Amino acid sequence: MKNMNVQRWGTLLLGALGGVVIALGLWSLGDLGAASAPAEAADLPAPVAAAGVVWEETITPFLSQKASLELAPADEVHVANAPDMPPPITRTDQRIVEVHFDVVENVATIDPQSGVEFETWGYKIAGDDTPVIGTPGPVIRARVGDVFRFTVTNPPTNTHPHNVDFHAVTGQGGGAADTVVAPGETATIEARLLYPGVFMYHCAFGDVPEHIAHGMYGGIVVDPEEPLPAADKEFYIVQSEYYTDSLEAGLSELDRDALFDEEPSMVVFNGTKGALTENPLEINVGDRARFYFVNAGIDLDSNFHPIGSHWDAVWQEGATYSPPIRGSQTTLVPAGGGVVADLIGQVPSRIVLVDHALTRAFYKGAIGFVDVAGSPNPEIFEAIKSP
Ligand SMILES: [Cu+2]
Incomplete structure (x- = not known):
């Protein structure tokens, strides 16, 4: 390009x-x-044009003809399960990226510590035998200008129709209208990825809040034509809410009053309470760690903060065409939005990722750990007098 x-x-x-x-x-x-x-x-001073403000008529790429595009290279990875990310797309031309999801309907333990179970619906990579509950759905990765050929299958053993609305897709309902699949059905769409960034996807069938409340969401990363500066580690995190009628061990039901009132019983990272505290993310001193973060909501904005660190770079709203802001403490991620945020492992420590509306972090589950390994650096931090 x-x-x-x-x-x-x-x-x-x-x-x-x-x-x-x-x-x-x-x-x-x-x-x-x-x-x-x-x-x-x-x-009065003479008016001047605002410095540095340049308007580009469009930021979407010149599109190579769809009929001329080849499939993406066979060794290029386009899907991964949280918290993993597929590697960045390094090619410089537009291709066809094929992704196939199966819809998942099951009962899962969403808080292993207390034993709360819930009827979870979601998505999994078709043919992938990794045990997943389907929420959050896998992360998808492609490059701006690519044709995204997406297939979704709703297995005949399921009981509800579903679909997918991709915030990265330009077309009716982000693809939702043409991906409605009843149990036993399969649908395919092709969509041009016009804008780079990190975007939410979710089921948009019927009572949409109900489908999202059961866990039907995930993220799609569209790499820009000019790649972001390299990161040493990349992670995929989705914040979301559960509205259970119980926090006791055993099967809980969807609390429709709480859903109406936007008062979730649990706010979690990556689908279950403790997903990122029982299995901390690991980086080394000196690493630039990049978080592709989606706030699936349904209703709450996220105040994403790394306790004991900083966001070195933040691509606000996940809009990676634009330059990042540097040196932020807490980045606001709206429901239905995303962010790309980098931190640097400076000293050995446990960085605590939270939604800094801390009731959610300490009582409801919106908390995760990033363990930084390496040598201490007293130039940056040292305890002078321990008690
Ligand atoms: Cu659904």
């Missing part, structure tokens, strides 16, 4: 030149105004 880079920078240059022309025009208008205005108005 060398041509695209040239085109993009050309557009930027034209935009910048346009800004200068507008600024000069406004400046000369201001000058004219000053000549005929009362004396006090003449003291």
Whole structure:
């Protein structure tokens, strides 16, 4: 996509030149105004164009003809189960990326410590024998401009129709209208991935909050044409809510009053309470760790914070075409949104990932650990007097 880079920078240059022309025009208008205005108005500074604001007519890539596209290389990985990420897409051309999901309906233990069980619905990689409860669904990874050929199968043993709305897909309902599958049915869509970023997907069939409350969501990462700076470790985390009518051991039911009132009984990372505390993520001192984070909601915004660290870089709203902000403490992730956030392992420690609405972290499950291994660095931290 060398041509695209040239085109993009050309557009930027034209935009910048346009800004200068507008600024000069406004400046000369201001000058004219000053000549005929009362004396006090003449003291006002001349208007100038806002520095650094360049408008690009479009940020979607030039699309190679769909009929000319080949399948992505056989060794390129496009799906993974949380908290793993497939490696970044390194090719520079557009391809067809094929992904096949099976719908999962089962009963799962969503809090192993207390033994709370719940009827969970979700998605799994078709043909994958890894034991998963299907929530969150697998992460998908492709490259902007790719054709995303997605197939979903609802096994005949299931009892409900389902579908998928991809926030990365441009088309009716993000694909939901054309992926409705009753038990025993299979559907396929092809969609052009027009924007890079990290996006939510979810079931959007029937009583949509009910389907999401049972666990039908996940994330899709669309890599930009110009890759992000390399990270040493990458992780996939989904925040979500359960509305159970009980927190006791055994099967709980969906609490519809709590769902209506937007008062979840559990707020979790990666589908079960304790998923990332029983199995901490591991990095080393010096690592840049990147989190592809989706807030599936249903209802709560997430205040994503790494206790004992910083977000070194944050691509807000997961919009990776735009530059990141640097050096943030807590990033706000709306329900139905995502973020790409980096931290750097600076000293050996346990970094605690939380939704910093801390009731959710300490009482409801929105907490996870990142264990940083390596040598201490007293230049950055040391305890001077232990009690
Ligand atoms: Cu569904």
